[in-house]
Amino acid sequence: MADKTIYLDFEEPIYKLDTKIQELKSCCDDKLAKDFNKEIANLEKKTQKLLEETYTKLTPWQKVCVARHANRPHSIDYINALIENFMPLAGDKLFGEDEAIVGGLGFFNGQAVMVIGQEKGHDLESRIRHGFGMPKPEGYRKAKRLMELANHFNIPIISLVDTAGAFPGIEGEERGQAEAIASCIMEGFKMEVPYIAVVIGEGGSGGAIALATANRILMLEHSIYSVISPEGCASILWRDGSAVKKAATALHLTAQDLHKFGVVDEIIREPLGGAHRFRDETVKHAGDVIWKHLTELKKLSPADLAKDREEKFLAMSRIA
Amino acid sequence: MNWLLDYVRPKLSVAKTEKDVPDNLWDKCPQCDAMIYGQELAKNLYVCPHCGYHMYLRPRKRFRMLFDDEEYSYLEAPKVKEDPLNFKDTKDYRSKLKSAREKTKFDDAFVAAFGKMGGHGVVIGVMNFNFIGGSMGLAVGEGIVQAAQFAVERKVPLILVTASGGARMQEGILSLMQMARTTLAVKQLKDNHLPYIAVLTNPTTGGVSASFAMLGDITIAEPDALIAFAGARVIKETIKADLPAGFQKAEYLKKHGMVDMIVNRHDLREKLITLLNLLGNTYTKGE
Numbered sequence: 001m002a003d004k005t006i007y008l009d010f011e012e013p014i015y016k017l018d019t020k021i022q023e024l025k026s027c028c029d030d031k032l033a034k035d036f037n038k039e040i041a042n043l044e045k046k047t048q049k050l051l052e053e054t055y056t057k058l059t060p061w062q063k064v065c066v067a068r069h070a071n072r073p074h075s076i077d078y079i080n081a082l083i084e085n086f087m088p089l090a091g092d093k094l095f096g097e098d099e100a101i102v103g104g105l106g107f108f109n110g111q112a113v114m115v116i117g118q119e120k121g122h123d124l125e126s127r128i129r130h131g132f133g134m135p136k137p138e139g140y141r142k143a144k145r146l147m148e149l150a151n152h153f154n155i156p157i158i159s160l161v162d163t164a165g166a167f168p169g170i171e172g173e174e175r176g177q178a179e180a181i182a183s184c185i186m187e188g189f190k191m192e193v194p195y196i197a198v199v200i201g202e203g204g205s206g207g208a209i210a211l212a213t214a215n216r217i218l219m220l221e222h223s224i225y226s227v228i229s230p231e232g233c234a235s236i237l238w239r240d241g242s243a244v245k246k247a248a249t250a251l252h253l254t255a256q257d258l259h260k261f262g263v264v265d266e267i268i269r270e271p272l273g274g275a276h277r278f279r280d281e282t283v284k285h286a287g288d289v290i291w292k293h294l295t296e297l298k299k300l301s302p303a304d305l306a307k308d309r310e311e312k313f314l315a316m317s318r319i320a
Numbered sequence: 321m322n323w324l325l326d327y328v329r330p331k332l333s334v335a336k337t338e339k340d341v342p343d344n345l346w347d348k349c350p351q352c353d354a355m356i357y358g359q360e361l362a363k364n365l366y367v368c369p370h371c372g373y374h375m376y377l378r379p380r381k382r383f384r385m386l387f388d389d390e391e392y393s394y395l396e397a398p399k400v401k402e403d404p405l406n407f408k409d410t411k412d413y414r415s416k417l418k419s420a421r422e423k424t425k426f427d428d429a430f431v432a433a434f435g436k437m438g439g440h441g442v443v444i445g446v447m448n449f450n451f452i453g454g455s456m457g458l459a460v461g462e463g464i465v466q467a468a469q470f471a472v473e474r475k476v477p478l479i480l481v482t483a484s485g486g487a488r489m490q491e492g493i494l495s496l497m498q499m500a501r502t503t504l505a506v507k508q509l510k511d512n513h514l515p516y517i518a519v520l521t522n523p524t525t526g527g528v529s530a531s532f533a534m535l536g537d538i539t540i541a542e543p544d545a546l547i548a549f550a551g552a553r554v555i556k557e558t559i560k561a562d563l564p565a566g567f568q569k570a571e572y573l574k575k576h577g578m579v580d581m582i583v584n585r586h587d588l589r590e591k592l593i594t595l596l597n598l599l600g601n602t603y604t605k606g607e
């Protein structure tokens with residue numbers, strides 16, 4: 001895991017304060033250190049205020065940057081923190097194993113669950129291994145297989161969405177990326193077990209919705225979910241790849257927008273300063289919210305769970 | 321599972337005998353560059369008589385080509401929230417919609433009709449590529465949902481003829497949700513053991529290919545149709561290498577096991593009727 005904080009462009013003032021605090025803290029002269037303590041406390045207060053000012057009014061584009069932040073907790077972090085006896089399951093049993101999707105069985109607060117998450121990796125080696133979190137058809141077919149398995153044994157499903165999108169490449173097209181995504185969407189609707197999708201970072205288009213035809217759709221406060229990346233939208237509609245800020249605003253891709261549209265059921269609060277600063281706290285709180293929804297859904301009958309999902313999606317985007 | 325209860329039944333309106341603009345112009349074949357006289361092209365179902373290239377066929381012509389005696393009734397277009405994001409790029413989305421409506425004389429990029437094929441009642445839905453690239457937003461999604469519901473109610477098969485550049489990005493996340501909603505639409509046919517046949521025409525890409533288009537009980541493609549998830553340009557930029565010949569064309573998809581058959585437009589009606597005869601001629605279990 002990366003220890004060094006990575007600062008985003010718009011966090012420069014915070015970076016400057018943090019650096020100064022570090023400098024003062026690293027002073028080894030005891031006498032001086034005493035004087036510095038007050039100064040440090042002051043600066044820390046300032047940082048806190050700055051974080052509050054920045055993070056309570058992030059622009060859509062800033063949210064895109066936060067959602068993609070390298071230090072943000074990924075699927076594996078959620079699994080490690082929330083799931084006991086996690087048994088990873090590999091392969092689509094058709095073609096291969098795609099580690100862009102991590103999945104398996106484990107205990108969540110004592111309840112067996114199937115976790116299916118998109119994993120981006122945290123350093124170059126693991127990013128390559130996880131295909132940068134962009135699943136190939138075998139990844140989606142593995143997800144579909146795990147859903148079927150969970151349904152067969154009456155085990156709830158938790159999906160963790162975090163992808164820039166499905167992998168765009170020759171092999172992906174040859175092996176039916178479109179069909180694999182479509183079948184995954186369909187499979188979600190067939191489930192007669194509780195199915196909860198959590199957008200933890202980036203919800204990129206078809207590659208994301210493949211794992212999100214769930215009973216409950218939750219989003220982290222600074223995560224995004226969009227039909228197209230702001231970069232793609234900017235280059236197509238503005239014919240200018242640098243119009244990303246305008247595109248991010250126009251697309252209405254924040255958790256808050258989606259909640260307003262009725263696409264998302266609940267926004268999972270992030271500590272002030274974002275999930276990437278307070279990883280453990282974020283994951284723990286997300287776990288509590290997921291558990292609350294799971295507890296509610298467990299009361300529904302198998303048939304009602306499928307019906308609940310269908311009705312939810314049918315009502316979505318209809319005129320009220 | 322009965323969600324038909326809260327559904328607004330689309331009214332049927334009989335298609336008037338529609339006079340088209342006389343095809344007395346010359347068209348150029350995009351593949352072989354031959355100049356073809358409009359009337360000749362229309363008679364040949366917009367297939368180039370020289371090289372066999374399948375040009376885009378507008379919805380009305382598609383309906384007339386497929387339904388018995390060119391008779392059919394339109395399913396009323398669903399009412400949906402217009403421009404839900406109040407979207408503006410260099411131009412505002414509302415004005416794009418307006419000019420698309422003027423140009424195509426259709427409300428949006430999907431239109432469905434009910435009629436008979438080889439005597440079988442059938443609902444056919446056609447995507448209108450001339451309407452903002454056949455892109456799928458609320459109107460297309462809801463149109464497909466209602467067409468499927470209508471087919472289930474009448475206990476008839478559904479045929480969807482696709483032509484789309486993908487999701488209608490001006491409708492943001494709500495356009496993405498149509499991938500789920502159209503999947504749910506065709507699931508109703510499956511749950512009721514009614515055939516759903518997808519006819520993929522040039523081009524069928526993005527969110528449309530990655531949802532209902534690839535979920536047909538039978539998947540037919542027109543010759544040479546581009547059928548893709550990711551755009552060739554995006555792939556080329558990602559892998560920084562040339563793409564194989566015929567990449568993402570119907571024949572390539574068939575070779576890789578993604579479509580059942582490639583059918584020339586001249587044979588399409590006959591093939592579909594045969595399929596409907598076969599799928600409708602089920603035996604009664606245990607007899």
Ligand SMILES: [Zn+2]
Nearest residue numbers: 349352368371
């Ligand atoms: Zn030609």
